[in-house]
Amino acid sequence: MDITRSVELGVVSAAAAVVGSMLGLGGGVFLVPIFTLFFEVEQKVAIGASAVAVVTNSVVGSSVHLRSRFTNLRLAMLLQTVTAAGATVGAVIGVYANPRVLYAIFGAVLVYAAVSMAARRQAAPTAPAPDVRDPLRLGAAYRDPATGQTVAYVPDRVGFGLGISGVAGALSGMLGIGGGAIQVPAMNLLMRVPVKAAAGTSSFMVGITAVATALVFYSRGEIDPTVVVPAVIGIFAGSQLGSRLTRRVRTQRLVVVFVLILFYLGVSLLLRAVDVTLPGQR
Amino acid sequence: MSGERRDPGGLPAGAADESDAGAAPSVPDVFDHRTAELAPLYAAATATLTWGFRLAAVLLAAGLVLAVVRQEPLGREAEPLGDILPAVLDGKAAGLVDVAILWLVATPVAVVLVVAVGFARLGDRRYAALSLLVLAVLGVSIALALTR
Numbered sequence: 190m191d192i193t194r195s196v197e198l199g200v201v202s203a204a205a206a207v208v209g210s211m212l213g214l215g216g217g218v219f220l221v222p223i224f225t226l227f228f229e230v231e232q233k234v235a236i237g238a239s240a241v242a243v244v245t246n247s248v249v250g251s252s253v254h255l256r257s258r259f260t261n262l263r264l265a266m267l268l269q270t271v272t273a274a275g276a277t278v279g280a281v282i283g284v285y286a287n288p289r290v291l292y293a294i295f296g297a298v299l300v301y302a303a304v305s306m307a308a309r310r311q312a313a314p315t316a317p318a319p320d321v322r323d324p325l326r327l328g329a330a331y332r333d334p335a336t337g338q339t340v341a342y343v344p345d346r347v348g349f350g351l352g353i354s355g356v357a358g359a360l361s362g363m364l365g366i367g368g369g370a371i372q373v374p375a376m377n378l379l380m381r382v383p384v385k386a387a388a389g390t391s392s393f394m395v396g397i398t399a400v401a402t403a404l405v406f407y408s409r410g411e412i413d414p415t416v417v418v419p420a421v422i423g424i425f426a427g428s429q430l431g432s433r434l435t436r437r438v439r440t441q442r443l444v445v446v447f448v449l450i451l452f453y454l455g456v457s458l459l460l461r462a463v464d465v466t467l468p469g470q471r
Numbered sequence: 472m473s474g475e476r477r478d479p480g481g482l483p484a485g486a487a488d489e490s491d492a493g494a495a496p497s498v499p500d501v502f503d504h505r506t507a508e509l510a511p512l513y514a515a516a517t518a519t520l521t522w523g524f525r526l527a528a529v530l531l532a533a534g535l536v537l538a539v540v541r542q543e544p545l546g547r548e549a550e551p552l553g554d555i556l557p558a559v560l561d562g563k564a565a566g567l568v569d570v571a572i573l574w575l576v577a578t579p580v581a582v583v584l585v586v587a588v589g590f591a592r593l594g595d596r597r598y599a600a601l602s603l604l605v606l607a608v609l610g611v612s613i614a615l616a617l618t619r
Contacts, residue, residue, distance in 0.1 A: 273608040330502035341502040404612035412549040
């Protein structure tokens with residue numbers, strides 16, 4: 190085991206997790222670009238390592254959301270049927286796909302994530318109408334610690350949510366990311382799920398989604414412990430630090446810098462898809 | 472329907488009429504009660520995640536300590552399942568690390584099973600069935616991993 194390389198991978202994973210938790214993305218989106226562009230980790234190995242790191246992040250992070258009741262278990266299980274199927278199909282495609290195609294898709298996803306982060310729209314929670322119908326019993330409530338109020342909601346446009354979950358799952362499977370960057374805004378803006386419930390439900394779901402990716406990549410021998418272990422330890426340590434920093438530090442200005450990093454990585458991957466390597470990259 | 476809280480679809484009539492709180496619960500109350508009903512599920516899922524992670528962390532730490540002490544390199548590829556158990560029985564660090572990784576990956580699968588059982592115990596057959604459907608979908612990738 191090359192200790193220096195492992196430490197480097199662990200440190201950049203931790204940094205990715207710190208940035209990820211400040212952006213509310215989880216850090217997985219940074220691992221594959223950084224590992225492949227700067228550390229010459231083979232693309233499929235990087236995706237496998239990222240998937241295991243996403244599982245770790247979800248296993249640790251979703252416990253907190255479950256205790257706070259932010260996670261809507263019924264909504265999670267309903268959407269997960271489609272997300273898991275999408276992830277399985279996506280992972281099978283990803284494990285055989287031409288690396289250039291994956292670079293192009295990953296680059297487009299990162300540019301989209303950067304643009305949507307820059308816009309950062311958020312739907313204000315609205316109380317359900319007294320005569321609201323909830324045939325799927327998806328309505329739920331949680332106490333918001335910030336206001337001390339109970340927030341009740343009924344997810345809207347569930348069919349739309351299922352469609353987007355399928356797409357998020359497929360991308361997640363192909364690229365080894367959690368998919369929260371797509372699912373949280375979709376749940377919040379389209380399904381009118383309050384952002385804390387959307388984040389809690391997504392955090393729970395991404396771990397299950399990434400299992401499909403990790404196992405498919407394991408079945409093809411793409412899980413490399415010398416990459417996975419530093420990634421997992423780094424992501425765990427970084428997300429702990431990131432969530433503490435987010436509570437204590439005013440992150441608004443930092444978010445602009447992080448969005449630019451996301452944009453730079455997205456453009457780098459798009460260029461890598463056409464064999465262009467930017468200075469400083471390998 | 473006054474005081475009825477187990478709603479199959481729509482909410483109880485006048486659910487949001489807080490001026491008549493004695494007659495019917497408010498909308499937040501109904502959903503609050505619905506979330507409270509799931510308390511055993513939340514507790515079981517949290518416990519499964521917590522203990523799944525702790526065990527994986529212990530296995531990983533043991534594997535890494537062993538690797539450092541014995542100057543044993545980790546494999547560049549997690550071994551097929553059939554080869555991992557013999558490696559662990561031989562006391563190989565790489566075997567322990569592989570088990571830790573797979574244990575971590577198995578934890579969310581266990582949570583889905585726990586949630587399915589929890590919904591079934593609460594008599595919520597629809598969501599028990601959906602949770603089992605998620606498990607069945609994951610079964611495809613599990614089968615691929617097992618047949619490697």
